[in-house]
Amino acid sequence: GAVVSQHPSWVICKSGTSVKIECRSLDFQATTMFWYRQFPKQSLMLMATSNEGSKATYEQGVEKDKFLINHASLTLSTLTVTSAHPEDSSFYICSARQQGANGYTFGSGTRLTVV
Amino acid sequence: AQSVTQLGSHVSVSEGALVLLRCNYSSSVPPYLFWYVQYPNQGLQLLLKYTTGATLVKGINGFEAEFKKSETSFHLTKPSAHMSDAAEYFCAVSEGPSDGGSYIPTFGRGTSLIVHP
Numbered sequence: 001g002a003v004v005s006q007h008p009s010w011v012i013c014k015s016g017t018s019v020k021i022e023c024r025s026l027d028f029q030a031t032t033m034f035w036y037r038q039f040p041k042q043s044l045m046l047m048a049t050s051n052e053g054s055k056a057t058y059e060q061g062v063e064k065d066k067f068l069i070n071h072a073s074l075t076l077s078t079l080t081v082t083s084a085h086p087e088d089s090s091f092y093i094c095s096a097r098q099q100g101a102n103g104y105t106f107g108s109g110t111r112l113t114v115v
Numbered sequence: 116a117q118s119v120t121q122l123g124s125h126v127s128v129s130e131g132a133l134v135l136l137r138c139n140y141s142s143s144v145p146p147y148l149f150w151y152v153q154y155p156n157q158g159l160q161l162l163l164k165y166t167t168g169a170t171l172v173k174g175i176n177g178f179e180a181e182f183k184k185s186e187t188s189f190h191l192t193k194p195s196a197h198m199s200d201a202a203e204y205f206c207a208v209s210e211g212p213s214d215g216g217s218y219i220p221t222f223g224r225g226t227s228l229i230v231h232p
Contacts, residue, residue, distance in 0.1 A: 006158065034219065041124075043205065043224045044159075093158050104220065106151075106158040 002028050002098045006107025013084055013114055021079045021110045023094030029074040030096035034104070035067075038091040050077040084114040117142040117208045121223035129231045134193040136226050138180075138206035141187060148189040149207040149220060150180055159205065165189065176200070201230045 003026040013019050023033055031052045036044040048069050049057040056069035066088075068080040077096075081088055094107040122137040140146060147166050151159040163174025170182040180191045189206060204227075207220040 004158075009156075041225075041227075043222045046219065049219070091156070095159075104161075106160070108158040109156065111156055 002105040004096050004105045004107045006094055006110055008110060010111045015085055015114055016083055018080055018082045019084055021092055023077045023107050025075045025096045028098040033077040033094055033096045035079050036093045038093060086114045089114045117221050119206050119208050119221055119223035121206050121226050123226055125227045127229040128196045130198055131195050134196045136191040136204050138189045139187055140208040142208055144210050147209045148182060150191050151205045153203040196230050198230050201228055203227050
């Protein structure tokens with residue numbers, strides 16, 4: 001079945017630094033990937049839709065200059081949290097849909113802690 | 116527009132008891148419906164999905180859900196709870212069935228299943 005690999009699983013960074021999270025589709029091509037943010041004990045909030053070879057589509061209220069998304073190939077999308085602050089600490093999850101499939105495959109998530 | 120309501124943020128059952136997690140949805144078009152499970156600090160794993168056809172859907176780990184259009188519901192059940200079922204469960208709805216259509220799922224707030232020995 002379709003597998004999505006997300007890396008790293010955990011990251012701790014200092015305030016003001018940038019962190020890159022990778023999302024890879026291992027056995028299929030994903031022209032579209034999705035990035036979610038999940039707060040403790042809450043549902044997933046869609047941040048943006050990542051489109052291969054074009055700009056990402058951000059949801060209302062998400063700062064595109066802070067959360068940089070690059071979808072450079074059909075199997076890789078990256079989310080970079082720039083100039084991170086403690087309030088950016090959260091669980092970030094990516095997902096992708098295989099062409100023709102009726103569901104989404106999720107990555108294992110990245111726990112970001114900004115200190 | 117679509118939305119999902121999961122009744123009860125926490126459900127507590129004894130091991131061996133019936134599990135029932137409720138999900139109601141709204142959608143302006145025929146929906147695709149999903150249940151996902153999330154273990155601590157992990158991503159979401161698909162339990163089952165309804166797209167078209169049979170309204171009773173069987174998934175992994177003994178779970179099943181029934182699509183009831185008249186009630187706009189997609190409740191998740193399991194006859195006998197196991198300790199390993201303790202996790203967060205999310206119901207989701209997306210517009211279907213066109214492959215080129217808007218496919219982004221909307222998630223409910225989640226229900227935490229607690230299983231007592």
